[in-house]
Amino acid sequence: MTMNYNRGSFQMMKSMNRSIILNMIREDGPISRADIAKKTKLTPPTVSKIVKELIDTHYVIETTQGASKGGRKPTLLAINADEFFSLGIDVGAYQMKFVVTNLFGEIKDKVTLSIQPHPAQEDILETMKEGIHQLITSGKNDPDKFLGIGVGMHGIVDPQSGTSLFAPSFNLYNIPIKETLEAEFDMIVKVENDARTMTLGEYWFGHGNDADTLVGVNVGSGIGAGIMVNGRLFHGEDRLAGEIGHMTIDLSGPKCTCGNYGCLQTLAAGPAITARAAKEMKAGRTSVIRELVNDDFDKINGEIIYKAACQGDEFGTELLNQAGRYLGIGLTNLIHTMNPKRIIIGGGVSKAEHFLMEGIEETIQMRGLTDKAKETSIVLSKLGEHASAIGACVLVLEEVFVR
Known part of the structure; x- marks a missing residue:
């Protein structure tokens, strides 16, 4: 059955000036009409006309929460967020x-x-x-x-x-x-x-709002990246930009689902970490992981490995550090190719936090081409699992x- 919901008031949003003013209210609000006119260099009547439309369509509201310089508090404009x-x-x-x-x-x-x-x-x-x-x-x-x-x-x-x-x-x-x-x-x-x-x-809304050149790396079941240049997503000629999970890291490495060998995601994605853990545990590796899964190695997952590392388990820590080192190689390649202001790491594997970051930072310090490359800001996602x-x-x- 087809549902019939309001598409929203997109028709009135076609004017560039409207977008400029609405974005300014979003980023700098609460803000006065006079300050909008001053910052945008639009005439006060133009600002007033557009603001009226934004208020009439309920995207913007008036508020008096600004500081008064004597007398009445100024009427300011804010996004009607909810x-x-x-x-x-x-x-x-x-x-x-x-x-x-x-x-x-x-x-x-x-x-x-x-x-x-x-x-x-x-x-x-x-x-x-x-x-x-x-x-x-x-x-x-x-x-x-x-x-x-x-x-x-x-x-x-x-x-x-x-x-x-x-x-x-x-x-x-x-x-x-x-x-x-x-x-x-x-x-x-x-x-x-x-x-x-x-x-x-x-x-x-996260750690990238001050970086026009930004790479976000999603590390979960696979590994992919989003690349932003001048505040816009970059897709590449055939929409392949950011498929760093298929960057070759080890020519003799495991076979990937894509058919190649030694792709980054065969070494650092969630399934790769889990597979290595299960393989070594079956071969007799000593680890608290054995107790956590009651010798059922099919139950090993990222959460179990992280839990073991948090308990000081040497093997669990080694697994996450090594994944970080492989990721560090991929990120060093990204730094040398894109030279972004910041790299943000998200996805399920990023929950390993400092165990992962330790390997990443160690590798970038070792492999970065210049001091500036080695100083590239690398942070975990602010928005987390969502x-x-x-x-x-x-x-x-x-x-x-x-x-």
Whole structure:
């Protein structure tokens, strides 16, 4: 059944001046009309006219929370943050995370659904629909105030058509995400690679908001990167930019699902760390991991390895440090190629935090070409496990705030 929800007031957002003023209120608000005119060099009547439209469409409200210089407090303008909502989906290998955010990227509702093993296209699309229906009808937020849906999908994506060209974890091709969801929900749908949405989320609401040149690295079941140049996502000629998980690190390394050998993700992604742990434990390696899984090595996962490391287990610590060193090689290559101001690391493996960062920093210090390269800012995601889903919400917010 087709749902009929408000697409939001996008029609009035076509003016560049409107976008400039709205963004200024978002970034600098509460702010006065006079300060907007001064900063934008627009005439006061032009500012007043646009501000009136923004207030009439409920994107902006007036507030008196500014400091008074004597007499009445000035009337300032602020984003009406909870008047509209965006819905974001992060499609991983085993589960989908759904979030609802307001205009400031603050999570207002969320749900996580499992993805069945070896799903068909229809299974993926039906799981998306189920999660969206749950959040829109949960009663926590007015359905008429949803601006749109953003999807962060692992693998290769065509953002223009909103199609998943290849989802390696499912071995599926050409999933028509945008077409299907727009027909079902009658609102705008934007689709992007999950590492790029993570990077976009961090750029807007996380550790990237002061960096025009930024790389976000999503380390989970696979490894992907989002690259931002001058505040815009970079896709490359054939949308392959950022597929650093398939950067060759070891010519004699393990075979990757892509068919090559020694790809970064065969050495540092979650399944690679788990596989090495299981292999060495079966060969008799001493570790507290053995007790944690009761000698059932099929139960070894990233959480178990991290727990062992936190207990001071030498093998658990070694596994995470080594993953960090392999990642450090990949990040050094990125630094020498992109020279970004900052690299942000997210995804499930990033929960290993200092165990991972120790190996990363050690390798970059050893391999960085110059002192400046070695000083590149490398931080963990501020938005954590919901970074990609929040970034998917930003895909919709860009339609409102950016022109």
